[in-house]
Amino acid sequence: MIRIYGVPSCDKIKKTLKLLDNNKIAYEFANVRKTPVEKEKLKIITDALGIDLVLNRQGMLYRKLGLKDKNLTSDQLFEQLFNEQGMIKRPLIEYNGKFHVGYDEEKILQFIK
Numbered sequence: 001m002i003r004i005y006g007v008p009s010c011d012k013i014k015k016t017l018k019l020l021d022n023n024k025i026a027y028e029f030a031n032v033r034k035t036p037v038e039k040e041k042l043k044i045i046t047d048a049l050g051i052d053l054v055l056n057r058q059g060m061l062y063r064k065l066g067l068k069d070k071n072l073t074s075d076q077l078f079e080q081l082f083n084e085q086g087m088i089k090r091p092l093i094e095y096n097g098k099f100h101v102g103y104d105e106e107k108i109l110q111f112i113k
Contacts, residue, residue, distance in 0.1 A: 002027040002112055005037060005092040012103040016091040019105055025112060032085040042082055045092070045099050051077050053101055056089040 002020070004027055006013035013029075020027050030037070037045070046054050051074050056062060061084055072080065081087055093100045093111065100111040 003030055003094040004028070005030045005032055005088060005094070006090040007031060007033055007086060010090050012090045016103060016108065019108060023109065032088060036085050039082055043078070046078055046081070048099050049101060051081070054089055054092070055081050056087050059087055061086045
């Protein structure tokens, strides 16, 4: 089963869900604000993709927390990401134990086929 992690108000999430619906691809949506990703799972994701790919440094929450101005280690960034999962770059897609992040229609469809 394809699992999409994100927040329902995000435009990229809306576009991703519409893309999957239009292609009649079944998925499960996980709202990270209501049901955060478990720490062990998030660690697997960041280990697989790298914290720099998973952490949305362009987002408002990242800037609001002032993380740009702090010299944080990867482990400290991971803790911030775990505590504030709205900073996960979207969409984050899980399929067959592998992960994809970011909105690119071709890459998403390629990843899940």
